[in-house]
Amino acid sequence: MAQQCMTMAISDLNASPSHINHPLKLILHPRNSMGQPLKALSSAVELLENERVDALIGPQTSEEAELLGELGDRVPIISFSASSPLLSREKNPNFIRMTTNDNSQVGAIAALVQKFGWRELVIIHEDSSYGNGIIPDLLLTLHEGNARVAHRTVLPPQARDIYVEAQLYKLMALSANIFIVHMSASLASRFFIKVNELGLMSTGYGWIVTDGIVNELPVMDQSVLDSMQGVIGIRPSIPPSERLHNFSTKWRNNFTNQHHQIPEVNVYCLWAYDSVWALAKAVYHLGPTTSMQKNDSANELAHLAAIHSRRTGSDLVHTILRGKFTGLSGEIQLKNGQLQQPLAFGIVNVIGRVKRIGFWTQWNGMTQGLNRSNVATQSPSLRKMGSIGWPGSSSAIPKGQRVMPKTGKRMRIGVPIKKGYKELVGVELDPETNATIVTGLCIDVFKAATDLLPYEVKFDFIPFPNSTTGSYYEDLIYHVYLQQYDVAVGDITITGNRSSYVDFTMPFTETGVVMIVPIETSRSTNTWTFLQPLTVDLWLVIGAFFVFTGCVVWTIEHGDNNEFKGPLAQQIGMVMWYSFSTLFFAQREKLISNSSKVVVIVWLFVVLILTSSYTANLSSMLTVHQLQSSPKVESIGFTVDSKLIQTDLINLPFKNPYFPTLDTVEDCANALRDGSRNGGVSAIIDEIPYVKVFLSKYSAQYTMVEPSYNSTNGFGFVFPKGSPLVPDISASIAKLREDGKLHLISQNWFQNRSLFTNQDSATKVARLDFYSFRGLFLITGITSTVAVIASYKFRKKQSTTAQHEVADQPVEETFPPVGDIPSRRTSFKHIRRYSY
Template structure:
């Protein structure tokens, strides 16, 4: 007969206290008559022997008793633990009501959280040690004598949230068991996921005893939601049936992601092969037990003792077995310690072990619980230390992946999050990137991390994306039909931008690109207007392409942000300037600059002549010769070809400064003349010239009503080559002089014909550009051969002539230098002349004094003769 949870609690309120009182009284009476015999401590064990864990846990506890008896410190000790296992079959009242007359001071078990909650009604009468009841709701506040020798379910929520965040999942579904165990973790799990920016869009609850048809119905509901990322928290028995159904319905295929909690991951080693086959690709979290020599020896002993004809397959030791083993050791250690303390207090020296017989008489269950909680030792599962009645959270959780076999792919620690290696000195080496984890096998044997899909009805349509069919400008949108497979391939800049935007979404979207043909047009207007109207009529879910945003179109559909330069531009031919003007060499400099340069040539030559002509014979001679020298010397400096040797330092300074000015002038002249001869100048656009507007361009007649050009809108322009052909002939030959189109088309055209054509007056009239966003620069570079749509191409500018204002500083320097040198030269000449006259007057008496006597002038009539002798 099966009892519900409520009825079981009511029965326990009346039956359990009476039974346990009888058990305790009988057991304690036996102990009083055994003062001189070794004391046996009877321990009740409640396990579900029908489950693999229950069977293995009983085996581990038996091995623990064997190891205790084999320990040297225990051989001479009269206290022996005797286990009394009972099969609960998932019903703890069934085991307690077996009615066997055996003393039980302590219960190890129960195996499930539901059983532990029910047995908590025992209060402080019997200590309860559970190695597998992990529900967070179980606490010492409710059950003072409840000891949890296992981790709390809440300790793993951080690891689960970290995995969800590293995989980039933002929306997911939680599937959990509708039970005391299944509901306990949910509040903390939801909080941890929320803190990691993940949203739980749906929760599915499955009762523990649900039939397969119910499980299947719940899975169909999840399929209708197109959910593909799941976290599963349920008992292993329910999980086995659940995942078999998941695999049967095709939900363990490529694109799905599954994470299971430790309740399932801890028992992967004991699940049958059919269940493991249905769980290929599942990620699990479980406590990490560090390897040790004790575990190695225990595993060898386990293999030798477990192998029987009934068990030819030796199961792997899981963490529940280790915790069951350590539970027995914790109980025995506490009992021995408590017995020794009682002996000292009684000071009974008559019998060395008499205090052991008195253990049941003095200490209560609470005493034993307090002693166990204070215990600290090294068990098979690591360091055992209890706090608040439960085992402390492990330093690390192991992340495992079911892919062929159960393999470890990483660790999670509360200090360093996800890592691939553990460092004992620092607990973990930080390595938070998912790429650094071990190779993960996802459902469907995929190696790619599943992406979250949009939560929408699975039976709904895939996104139908309308795309325009273009004859030319396929770099923007190109539609190609494969004649063999009849498959449509859509490429181009706009398509890549759209796909890049889709890839940035935190969920997957399935797209179908559908070309928009002329047969789809159901209303008047342009081709693109009709495409927009089909989106408005919901024939397409969206439209992607070189679609210009206009006010009229915005009244029907919503556009994204623009991703190209907006506006329209004019394309005109350019010609290389090859002027036939014979006086073109005058053009680099303005007239005033030519006059100023000529004046300074003459001025500089005159200043040099002024300084040099008194002392330098090369600057002397007839007047005509001196004028020629002035003009020659000045202009010869233009080519640095002057031959006259300068004597005065002042003239040298003047010439050096003037040569610097000449160097700057000649360099500037050469550069400007080269620009004039090679620059591309725009072809003139006189009024009355014809222009063309491409077919379906939004820059139509209504935009250009005030332009002083003749409109020529009948010229067919569909490809880049059509633009070039139309512009190749002038208007008088039946061609056109300019094309006005949107800037993206203009830039694409110029990326191929930039040497022949250019733009003028960009953005004459504004448009809003194309819509969609993404990694625009890299995509633009890929499609337009480094002629990005986001760089402006400057129109050719007319070369400016050089004027005197630009060189006023140079002329000022050489003018001041020359003038100062000329003034200094004149003052020096005057001073030298005065000094020379004074020198002649002073020297005259001296000349007469030293004249010889014979040099006396003779006098003749009518004439005067003077004879002088030089000396």
């Protein structure tokens, strides 16, 4: 369209009475930059080198203009569509902008926001020189109008649809529902289709778009316009004129024979037309000039350094900047190298078609109409503007409050169909409603994770049909890679190969693999098994305390208790007998002293604890379950998806390894029951979730051990490569794990969890050592020591008291009868007896 307008401009110039006899004629050399800045630069260099052009009209995008600005010191560069405020004559003195600066429309945007009473809004803009240039002035102007920007979303110019969807999901979680969109028309056409699909173009939402989108609405596809119903936009107001009317008629006539649908001429075409006239008027004003001779060197490279400056370049620029005339777009007068701000901006509403509902001027604000000179004809009143159709076919002004979409695009989630392991993923068909019912651990975790997202995500579970290639899970993941599914949810293992073409969330199950083996009960045949429950040091300490306690009791009792008296050998035997008889509570000797009774009571308590612990530990050792040894393993079973770990096990030291695939829990149990000699398997190596499902039903006959030769990364949800939903879902999974909800979900599906053991706990029972009973020995030792000391002091006190009583009594001498006087042969013992 721009090329057609420039061609018509040259045609009109050549036919103009004032230029018919002019010696200079304008010749157009069009090149297509394909929207690529480097292509535009290459085309410009080629035009300067080969065509020897005196000026460049273009480029169309701000990025192209910024790159081609380096050529501005050689020839004038005139752009009719590069509107970014980041472009300035300070950097490129010979750059001329025959279009308005984007900052000129921020006043109209702020006026709309203020008039509708919106206080919180969101800015969505393109991440480019064009998209970023307007943001500083827009933020400042909105702030001055007491409007707060709650969020900014930046989209790359070539953003994929899935990235746009993810950003829109995040916007749905915000409290603000008024959006200002500033981006190129090509990106906006894809963006608003996704907005409509997700339900953000419904009642309660408000959308404002800048002139870069509005100016190209007439040439957009009908599907885009249908997705933008209710959008309000701003565009420069072009005053009507007879010349503009004649041009529009000629425009329609030129396209009659070329297109079935005649595109409406937009403001960019008018600025392109006026750019040619501005250049022609400057050239005609300067008159004929002598151009530089063409360099005929065939080997000279066409790069920037080879382009020689032209004498007329700066003269053309100065003449263009000083020019003033009336063009199709209105009064053309340049200031600071760019077109002056329009006198008015038109306010349009997309409602069925693009409809103008009012104007905005810098002096009068919002108004309903303008005269032919773009001067407001009525007082600024929003109520007098044309009727506005808001999103959702509503006539009520959005209040800026959070509104959840009633309709929107639903995510397609692929779910694997499994024969067994329904606890992980189960797909059934409701016979009454014919609806698909999806259950299982993976499904519950995904639902819980999406519930934690700060935005609503709607989805449908779609069972994935059986694969014809034999690689069922690989086919499912490949469909996600092709974006035929938005997500894949199920018992899908995270692997490095799969991660190269899809993205996984963080795992929501335990990582690693374990081995399931049968349980066999065996008893020890060791002759000295009865000594194993206690360690050697504990046996020695127990024996020492038996002797120590017997000695303590003898020390306390032998002075007064006749049962602890007698020959030395008899007393030693009594000590040993009494102390060891407490082991069976068979002591019959009567104790007299209270101290010895306390010692024996404490010791009997210690003996009771020791015998009970010994009995329990010995019973465990004699009846412990032993696991079937793995060196004789000849076949290993796997589930369907876990076959991916077979390659890691082929080199293991198994004799004639065989790796059958087992589809259900019952298949695993039957294979283990048959054994490798009868066509079954000796063990099953599988990922922990599969093993938990198996042991929840067969924990009495089988157990799991942890092999050290393999590990996996657990289950994860599958998304297309680069999906921004991956970090959000991963954060939700981490939150579920921290709050313990992930464990509760697992408990709900794995009822029997007490028998999930490892090999060490199943085959070994820890021996009891002195460290475990040091407190008991300390108590009985202190008690015995205190009792001996107390008994000694008590005896000493009794002896002292008795001596004092004898000393205080009078001594009476008595003599035996004469006949009873013993002879010299009478023993000393008799003499002592008589002396008493």
